[in-house]
Amino acid sequence: MIKPITFIVDGKEIRGREGQTILQAALEAGVYIPHLCFHPDLKPFGSCRVCTVMVNGRPAASCTTPIAEGMIVESSSERIREYRKILVEMLFVEGNHFCMVCEKSGNCELQALAYRLGITAPRFPYLFPKREVDASHPEVFIDRNRCVLCGRCVRASRDVDGKHVFDFAGRGPEKKVAVNSKGRLAETKLSSADKAVDICPVGAILKKGEAYMVPVGKRAFDRKPIGAEIEEKGTDLQS
Amino acid sequence: MKKPRVATTSLAGCFGCHMSILDIDEKILDLIELVDFDKSPIDDLKEFTARCAIGLVEGGCANEDNVRVLRDFRKNCDILISLGDCAIMGGVPAMRNGIPLEECLREAFMEGPTVYNPERRIPDDEEIPLLLDKVYPCHEVVKIDYHLPGCPPPAEAIWKAVTALLENKPLELPYELIKYD
Ligand code: SF4
Ligand code: SF4
Ligand code: FES
Numbered sequence: 001m002i003k004p005i006t007f008i009v010d011g012k013e014i015r016g017r018e019g020q021t022i023l024q025a026a027l028e029a030g031v032y033i034p035h036l037c038f039h040p041d042l043k044p045f046g047s048c049r050v051c052t053v054m055v056n057g058r059p060a061a062s063c064t065t066p067i068a069e070g071m072i073v074e075s076s077s078e079r080i081r082e083y084r085k086i087l088v089e090m091l092f093v094e095g096n097h098f099c100m101v102c103e104k105s106g107n108c109e110l111q112a113l114a115y116r117l118g119i120t121a122p123r124f125p126y127l128f129p130k131r132e133v134d135a136s137h138p139e140v141f142i143d144r145n146r147c148v149l150c151g152r153c154v155r156a157s158r159d160v161d162g163k164h165v166f167d168f169a170g171r172g173p174e175k176k177v178a179v180n181s182k183g184r185l186a187e188t189k190l191s192s193a194d195k196a197v198d199i200c201p202v203g204a205i206l207k208k209g210e211a212y213m214v215p216v217g218k219r220a221f222d223r224k225p226i227g228a229e230i231e232e233k234g235t236d237l238q239s
Numbered sequence: 240m241k242k243p244r245v246a247t248t249s250l251a252g253c254f255g256c257h258m259s260i261l262d263i264d265e266k267i268l269d270l271i272e273l274v275d276f277d278k279s280p281i282d283d284l285k286e287f288t289a290r291c292a293i294g295l296v297e298g299g300c301a302n303e304d305n306v307r308v309l310r311d312f313r314k315n316c317d318i319l320i321s322l323g324d325c326a327i328m329g330g331v332p333a334m335r336n337g338i339p340l341e342e343c344l345r346e347a348f349m350e351g352p353t354v355y356n357p358e359r360r361i362p363d364d365e366e367i368p369l370l371l372d373k374v375y376p377c378h379e380v381v382k383i384d385y386h387l388p389g390c391p392p393p394a395e396a397i398w399k400a401v402t403a404l405l406e407n408k409p410l411e412l413p414y415e416l417i418k419y420d
Contacts, residue, residue, distance in 0.1 A: 092328075096337070097328075097419075098330070098331065098333075098334060099324070099390070099419035099420050100324055100330060100331065100390035100419065100420050101331065102420075105419065105420040106420065111419055114419070115414065115417050115418070115419075116414075118412075118417060119417075120327070120385070120386035120387065120388050120412075120417060121321065121327045121328070121376075121378060121383075121386035121388070122328075125379055126328060126329065126333075126376060126379075128329075128333065128336040128337060128373065129337075130337045131337075216420070222415075223414075223415065225414055
């Protein structure tokens with residue numbers, strides 16, 4: 001039998017199961033903790049740190065920290081909110097995010113996090129790095145200007161599609177998503193039906209010919225903040 | 240009572256944010272009850288005539304004249320607002336930031352596929368302000384007090400911001416009014 005575990009998030013009691021992470025148990029209980037590199041269909045990776053919470057007074061990534069009986073988690077306090085804002089702002093200045101011309105705008109998880117956190121401008125100077133675009137593939141392109149190095153494509157291609165099309169190359173500011181061919185995306189086995197293509201949270205890996213299909217106002221995050229569905233589920237669970 | 244003054248300008252912008260100011264529709268009549276415009280393309284005043292309560296800046300800094308105007312706004316306005324994505328992060332003009340300036344000019348005036356320029360001369364009249372190495376967000380040049388994102392920012396966001404600040408209230412934008420597109 002799987003052992004039930006009770007712990008506290010922001011003063012609220014949450015019941016999870018042994019083996020779950022804080023993020024998994026919270027989401028299941030209808031408590032939204034902002035996150036970016038985590039995806040329910042993939043193994044946790046713990047790279048973006050957007051899901052950081054205080055666990056018994058110390059910061060930890062909620063997507064990789066297993067729950068324990070009586071654990072006290074702080075997720076929506078002022079200081080955690082501020083940490084998250086800082087992290088998301090850094091993601092914006094580290095890349096080239098021209099939302100006004102981005103096909104993903106309105107459906108982008110990074111942008112939606114910034115909206116939810118009420119970010120109107122980052123506090124750090126923009127780096128405007130030089131990044132490569134690869135549009136060689138007939139159905140898919142990768143625009144590294146918008147990549148946040150979340151590793152979702154790497155994990156999805158390796159663990160779900162079984163192709164290992166993507167991997168990281170380089171370190172620090174040089175780190176980038178590389179493809180497993182000498183040359184370009186066109187020479188890999190990538191298909192537009194791959195999980196790796198659908199799972200990018202931002203506009204870095206996109207299918208061609210599908211841009212701007214949904215009108216402004218009807219896109220995923222036009223009216224409701226990211227996480228709203230989870231929180232609605234939470235309200236239903238309580239009533 | 241003397242009305243507070245508002246100044247506006249478009250630096251490296253497309254005037255879209257100014258269109259959004261006008262997009263407050265009939266509230267524009269309320270606005271001119273509330274404020275007087277000072278230096279602004281709306282009344283075509285070229286220089287400041289008095290101290291302003293609020294300055295609205297569209298566009299980032301792409302050339303030395305943009306920097307001069309922005310500093311002038313900082314000097315003459317109590318509250319300075321970056322209006323729109325170009326003021327906040329450079330916007331479309333900043334797409335040149337990854338390309339060396341010389342290469343941009345060569346492509347634009349000499350080598351672009353539709354360029355006709357037999358003298359192969361890059362415009363260098365002294366009336367033309369010098370370009371900066373890259374396009375800078377306004378808050379990287381002077382202190383900016385508030386940012387209203389959007390391309391353009393919704394008219395409602397501009398209205399809410401200006402009226403709240405004039406009444407000395409905190410500026411709180413609801414979810415629907417913080418948008419980057
Ligand atoms: S990927 Fe997201 S944050 Fe980046 S430009 Fe596109 S919409 Fe904006
Ligand atoms: S391309 Fe997309 S999925 Fe892959 S690491 Fe970059 S942001 Fe993540
Ligand atoms: S979601 Fe936990 S580190 Fe990215």
